Amino acid sequence: xxxxxxxxxxxxxxxxxxxxxxxxxxxxxxxxxxxxxxxxxxxxxxxxxxxxxxxxxxxxxxxxxxxxxxxxxxxxxxxxxxxxxxxxxxxxxxxxxxxxxxxxxxxxxxxxxxxxxxxxxxxxxxxxxxxxxxxxxxxxxxxxxxxxxxxxxxxxxxxxxxxxxxxxxxxxxxxxxxxxxxxxxxxxxxxxxxxxxxxxxxxxxxxxxxxxxxxxxxxxxxxxxxxxxxxxxxxxxxxxxxxxxxxxxxxxxxxxxxxxxxxxxxxxxxxxxxxxxxxxxxxxxxxxxxxxxxxxxxxxxxxxxxxxx
Amino acid sequence: xxxxxxxxxxxxxxxxxxxxxxxxxxxxxxxxxxxxxxxxxxxxxxxxxxxxxxxxxxxxxxxxxxxxxxxxxxxxxxxxxxxxxxxxxxxxxxxxxxxxxxxxxxxxxxxxxxxxxxxxxxxxxxxxxxxxxxxxxxxxxxxxxxxxxxxxxxxxxxxxxxxxxxxxxxxxxxxxxxxxxxxxxxxxxxxxxxxxxxxxxxxxxxxxxxxxxxxxxxxxxxxxxxxxxxxxxxxxxxxxxxxxxxxxxxxxxxxxxxxxxxxxxxxxxxxxxxxxxxxxxxxxxxxxxxxxxxxxxxxxxxxxxxxxxxxxxxxxxxxxxxxxxxxxxxxxxxxxxxxxxxxxxxxxxxxxxxxxxxxxxxxxxxxxxxxxxxxxxxxxxxxxxxxxxxxxxxxxxxxxxx
Numbered sequence: 023x024x025x026x027x028x029x030x031x032x033x034x035x036x037x038x039x040x041x042x043x044x045x046x047x048x049x050x051x052x053x054x055x056x057x058x059x060x061x062x063x064x065x066x067x068x069x070x071x072x073x074x075x076x077x078x079x080x081x082x083x084x085x086x087x088x089x090x091x092x093x094x095x096x097x098x099x100x101x102x103x104x105x106x107x108x109x110x111x112x113x114x115x116x117x118x119x120x121x122x123x124x125x126x127x128x129x130x131x132x133x134x135x136x137x138x139x140x141x142x143x144x145x146x147x148x149x150x151x152x153x154x155x156x157x158x159x160x161x162x163x164x165x166x167x168x169x170x171x172x173x174x175x176x177x178x179x180x181x182x183x184x185x186x187x188x189x190x191x192x193x194x195x196x197x198x199x200x201x202x203x204x205x206x207x208x209x210x211x212x213x214x215x216x217x218x219x220x221x222x223x224x225x226x227x228x229x230x231x232x233x234x235x236x237x238x239x240x241x242x243x244x245x246x247x248x249x250x251x252x253x254x255x256x257x258x259x260x261x262x263x264x265x266x267x268x269x270x271x272x273x274x275x276x277x278x279x280x281x282x283x284x285x286x287x288x289x290x291x292x293x294x295x296x297x298x299x300x301x302x303x304x305x306x307x308x309x310x311x312x313x314x315x316x317x318x319x320x321x322x323x324x325x326x327x328x329x330x331x
Numbered sequence: 332x333x334x335x336x337x338x339x340x341x342x343x344x345x346x347x348x349x350x351x352x353x354x355x356x357x358x359x360x361x362x363x364x365x366x367x368x369x370x371x372x373x374x375x376x377x378x379x380x381x382x383x384x385x386x387x388x389x390x391x392x393x394x395x396x397x398x399x400x401x402x403x404x405x406x407x408x409x410x411x412x413x414x415x416x417x418x419x420x421x422x423x424x425x426x427x428x429x430x431x432x433x434x435x436x437x438x439x440x441x442x443x444x445x446x447x448x449x450x451x452x453x454x455x456x457x458x459x460x461x462x463x464x465x466x467x468x469x470x471x472x473x474x475x476x477x478x479x480x481x482x483x484x485x486x487x488x489x490x491x492x493x494x495x496x497x498x499x500x501x502x503x504x505x506x507x508x509x510x511x512x513x514x515x516x517x518x519x520x521x522x523x524x525x526x527x528x529x530x531x532x533x534x535x536x537x538x539x540x541x542x543x544x545x546x547x548x549x550x551x552x553x554x555x556x557x558x559x560x561x562x563x564x565x566x567x568x569x570x571x572x573x574x575x576x577x578x579x580x581x582x583x584x585x586x587x588x589x590x591x592x593x594x595x596x597x598x599x600x601x602x603x604x605x606x607x608x609x610x611x612x613x614x615x616x617x618x619x620x621x622x623x624x625x626x627x628x629x630x631x632x633x634x635x636x637x638x639x640x641x642x643x644x645x646x647x648x649x650x651x652x653x654x655x656x657x658x659x660x661x662x663x664x665x666x667x668x669x670x671x672x673x674x675x676x677x678x679x680x681x682x683x684x685x686x687x688x689x690x691x692x693x694x695x696x697x698x699x700x701x702x703x704x705x706x707x708x709x710x711x712x713x714x715x716x717x718x719x720x721x722x723x724x725x726x727x728x729x730x731x732x733x
Contacts, residue, residue: 035375035382055375055385062374063367070395099637100505112518119526134526168636171506172576209395210636211546218393219363222371225395266628306662 028089028157031061046240047076047083048233056224057084066182066203068218071226073208074270081163081204090202091160095147097170103177107187109144118142138191148181152197159199167217168207175217182220229271231258237271242278252289253278255323260301263319265310269301276300291317343369349408350391356404358397364390380409491712501542502638502668513539545638545668546577550626552645553610554584554617560675561613562603564644567712569594569602579634583622584612589630619649619688623659631666638668643696646674649688656688660695672696672725673715690729699725 032038038061039054049057057080060067069077085092095106115137122133145153151162167175181187182203186196205221207213229237235254238245245253253274261268269277277300286293294316302308311319350365368390375386384405392401509517520536528534549568553561572578572594579591593605607613635641641663649656664670672692693699700715 035378051381052385052388055382056389059371059375059386059389063370065367068393098505100507102506110519110522112522115522130526137526171504171637173506209633211633215359215393219361222389223393224389225398 029087031088032058034058041087042080042083045083045087047079048229048237048240049080050229050233053080053224053226056222060222061202063222064200066205066221068205068207068213068221068223069226070207070209070223072228072268072270074272075226075228076271077206077226078163078165081161081165081206084202084204085161085163088158088161088202090158091155092163093147093151093160093201094163094165096165097167097174099169099171101170101174105146106174107146107148107177108189109146110138110191111142111144115142140192143189143192149187149195151201151203152181152185152187152195154198159197159201162201162203164203164205166208167205167213168210172214175214179216179220182217228261228268231255234258234271234274238274238278241275242282245278245282246287248288249281249286250278251327252323253281255327256289256294256319257301259319259323263310265302265307266304267302267307273301289320289323291320294320342372345409346372346387349387349404352404352408353391353401356400358391358400358404359393360391383409502545503540503542506541507538508541510537510539513537515539544575544577545640546579546634547571547575547642548634548639548667549578549580549642549644550623551580551582552584552617552619553582553613555614556617556646556648557644557675558614565594565603565606566599569599573597577637577639579630579639581626581630582606582610583617583619583626584610584615585618585622586612587622587625587629588612617645617649619645619647619692620653620656620659623663624655627659627662627666631663635667640669640671641667642671642673644673644675647672647689647692648686649691653691656691657695660692664695664697669698670696671698671700674699674701693725693729696725699728 032041035051035054035058038058039049039051042049042054042057056067059065069080071077081094082092084090118137119133122136127133143149147162151160164178167178182205184196185200186194188194203221228234231254234257235250238250238254242250257269257274257277277297280297280300281289281293284293284297295312298308298311298316302311346368347365350360350368353360368387371386371390372383375382387405388398388401392398507513507515507517509520515538517536517538520538521533524534524536525532549571551561551564551568568578568580572580572591578594579589580594582588582590588610590606590609593609594602596602596605643663674689
């Protein structure tokens with residue numbers, strides 16, 4: 023995605039949807055509304071949904087189209103303040119203390135003040151996001167927040183509520199311009215209500231057939247019309263099956279790309295069975311579709327498409 | 332559209348009432364959210380009904396499962412205010428007294444804005460009432476009254492809880508904390524400590540891995556054969572929820588109910604009352620396989636994320652012990668850190684794993700702990716901590732009957 027020059031925030035819900043569409047992100051109106059409100063009200067947006075429905079992509083597209091810097095914080099178990107917010111440059115501090123000693127500086131308060139100054143601060147994503155930027159406030163993506171523990175979540179409360187961070191040795195750093203915050207979660211655990219309360223919440227669901235078709239056409243343009251329709255109709259049907267993990271939009275795109283690599287023009291049961299691993303990631307689910315099941319589904323898809331013509 | 336900031340009266344009032352309706356319907360909506368909603372509506376402007384809907388949705392809904400409630404409430408409320416109060420008063424014994432009759436102007440405004448929904452809603456209302464009153468003939472649905480807990484019992488329970496040592500009581504997290512014999516130098520604290528002495532001595536401080544109790548997920552069978560134990564188990568789970576941070580509790584008989592929130596009530600009687608109100612299938616039949624399946628499907632990925640221990644509390648008396656049961660229990664076993672089966676089966680010592688359900692499930696659990704004489708919390712706590720490693724080995728039970 024090419025970085026465009028900074029531009030103002032969209033002025034209406036329609037403008038927001040159009041803005042996303044420019045970068046080939048086809049959002050439905052509900053998502054457009056939430057995004058517009060988040061931008062307008064300066065609130066973080068909390069996106070929850072199954073894996074592969076395009077939650078992370080929203081932040082990337084926002085940063086790309088608005089020409090803002092994207093700062094990404096990938097969450098993981100054990101993520102701590104030193105990795106997410108700031109760290110002191112200990113080696114430099116140590117040297118500074120030694121130098122002060124050599125110079126005969128013995129005023130402890132002054133030494134402490136010097137050592138804990140911005141010069142020795144290593145800024146990590148959250149602190150970076152609070153810094154002013156010529157292109158406008160950056161987009162801060164806090165990805166998969168459900169992977170960290172509650173302790174870190176509690177720390178985010180200050181950041182998201184007031185857009186400020188308190189560093190005990192230095193004082194409070196406050197953002198002149200609040201960043202655009204996008205938080206995503208796969209819901210592998212419940213995020214605490216206190217955090218959600220500070221955000222606008224949106225559940226990103228699977229797109230309907232029409233929108234998914236448009237998404238595939240926009241993202242994988244090389245695929246034939248017939249194949250695209252079949253792919254989308256098949257995936258839509260697959261989602262209605264009793265599966266442990268339904269394929270997301272990302273899987274649909276991967277599948278369409280894979281099929282086009284294989285020079286497939288139209289779906290047939292053998293090809294589907296061979297490439298099922300692109301769509302389904304659990305052995306139980308793949309086993310469920312073994313035998314004639316794929317053929318049945320495919321026949322349904324084909325008759326449905328024929329009827330629509 | 333432009334008139335909103337100038338004329339906040341009607342719309343603001345309606346949003347406040349709507350928030351109250353949502354609260355009564357079970358979505359936790361605080362006063363802060365109401366202010367947010369007003370701000371959001373001002374920011375977005377009332378364009379179409381859809382935009383208005385999603386604007387309020389963005390502010391009021393903080394959980395995916397609340398979406399449905401919101402949808403219902405919105406459709407009913409913004410058709411005609413007042414109706415929702417009637418409905419709530421009818422459905423919920425605890426619903427607040429209906430607010431004053433809507434002023435004539437407000438009703439007109441809303442009918443003008445959202446007309447043409449009357450007929451559709453009438454139908455929906457009938458259907459809605461219908462589903463609530465229908466009782467599947469295959470299930471015995473009943474609520475349960477628990478005897479109140481005496482204060483002596485509560486004290487004894489608290490005492491017992493203190494002695495509770497669960498298998499895998501503490502697991503190492505990837506987080507580091509100050510530690511006297513840690514493996515890594517904590518430069519930050521070291522530096523601070525050295526500065527006290529002016530930097531002449533470097534006083535090393537260490538950090539080491541932090542441990543904490545893993546999340547516990549309890550699946551409690553409340554079917555007829557287990558009914559005499561459900562009180563004690565619920566008390567146990569309530570105390571466990573009280574003592575630890577991450578405890579999720581599910582009850583299953585013929586269906587699966589998540590009672591985690593109900594058990595968070597501080598008072599044990601309140602908590603049990605809330606549980607009882609939430610569960611329609613006390614002392615009915617058991618469908619272990621289908622309940623586990625539902626759990627695996629809907630909840631496993633949400634509550635087993637961080638290396639949870641699963642406490643499966645059931646007697647394993649399942650009539651349809653087939654491949655499905657084996658498959659689901661295997662799936663459960665593979666998605667948690669440790670699967671512990673507490674079985675209060677039979678009050679005599681000569682228990683053997685002969686029942687088909689028990690035989691099917693036994694190979695898939697990490698620990699199997701039958702409980703005899705389950706009369707007190709103390710007994711339960713003792714069973715859980717008894718013997719340490721190897722005591723609950725399911726293989727021993729399997730060999731006995733082989």
